[in-house]
Amino acid sequence: MKKSYPVEFVYQALSLIVALIVVHALYVLVVRPKADIIMGEQRALMETDPNYVQERSVWVIVRDLEQEACFVLMIWAMAIMAYKGVVLSREHRLLEMDLVPTGEGTKILPEDAREYERQIEALSPVERSLLLPRSLQSALHRFRATRNIQDVSTTARAVCEAESDRLESELSMVRYIAWAIPSIGFIGTVRGIGEALGQAHKAVEGDIAGVTQSLGVAFNSTFIALLISIVLMFLLHQLQLQQERLVLDTETYLDHHLIQHLRVP
Numbered sequence: 001m002k003k004s005y006p007v008e009f010v011y012q013a014l015s016l017i018v019a020l021i022v023v024h025a026l027y028v029l030v031v032r033p034k035a036d037i038i039m040g041e042q043r044a045l046m047e048t049d050p051n052y053v054q055e056r057s058v059w060v061i062v063r064d065l066e067q068e069a070c071f072v073l074m075i076w077a078m079a080i081m082a083y084k085g086v087v088l089s090r091e092h093r094l095l096e097m098d099l100v101p102t103g104e105g106t107k108i109l110p111e112d113a114r115e116y117e118r119q120i121e122a123l124s125p126v127e128r129s130l131l132l133p134r135s136l137q138s139a140l141h142r143f144r145a146t147r148n149i150q151d152v153s154t155t156a157r158a159v160c161e162a163e164s165d166r167l168e169s170e171l172s173m174v175r176y177i178a179w180a181i182p183s184i185g186f187i188g189t190v191r192g193i194g195e196a197l198g199q200a201h202k203a204v205e206g207d208i209a210g211v212t213q214s215l216g217v218a219f220n221s222t223f224i225a226l227l228i229s230i231v232l233m234f235l236l237h238q239l240q241l242q243q244e245r246l247v248l249d250t251e252t253y254l255d256h257h258l259i260q261h262l263r264v265p
Contacts, residue, residue: 008083012173015079016072023072027063035063066188066221070181074228077177081239084170088242094132095249099123100257107263113144131250135159139258149262156254160247167243171236178232185225192218 038057061067100116102108108116117140120133127133135156142148142155195217 011083012080016076019072019075023068027068031059032063035059061220062224064217064221066184067224069184070225070228073177073181074232077174077232080174081235088246091130091246094130095253099136102257102261106261108261109263110144110147113140116140131163135250135254143262147264153259160251164247174236178229178236182225182229185222188221189218
């Protein structure tokens, strides 16, 4: 686990940089030029036709800095969750393997525990760092040391509970991002309303274009931020569900493939 942490940290840092570069490039090259063209056309139509009803365009809705920041954070959070999803899929694949080969009527004595430990130690270092091999090793070592089946069950459950707490704590960054996105949207709302109030004197004179544009910034930023937050929270809860299932499936695996076959002469 000590070796995997720097790798995950580097991955998170690189994914943030890539998300920032990609999103900003799309905004500079595509989003803002198209939004400026559409807004120019709409202003021209409003000047020529007093009855013209301005249509909402996706490019205009997402053009501001707050929306860009929200998309950067969304892609970053998705990249973090994708990394954790890959690790979870690797964990689930191990649950389909017979790491402790036992059949009907197989009995595992304390003297046999070391032999089963060697089979787990034959796995690759990456696989040995996953939950199932670690919990199996801890349980077998405990059985060999204490010759007590209850201690084995307690040890296996403690390893699973510690892993559950660790997985929960590692989602703190994603939760922070999910909280930060609506906050950024509200910052855009405050900025837009402030700009609209700064142009109130123009509205009194009859020029409401600046006020409506600023109010558009206020509402669009919150709208996009809340939509992204809904999607992100759904994905986060799906990831949490998979993590909880992993811990429960591991406990079931330990019970069926190991603990039920332990015997003390």
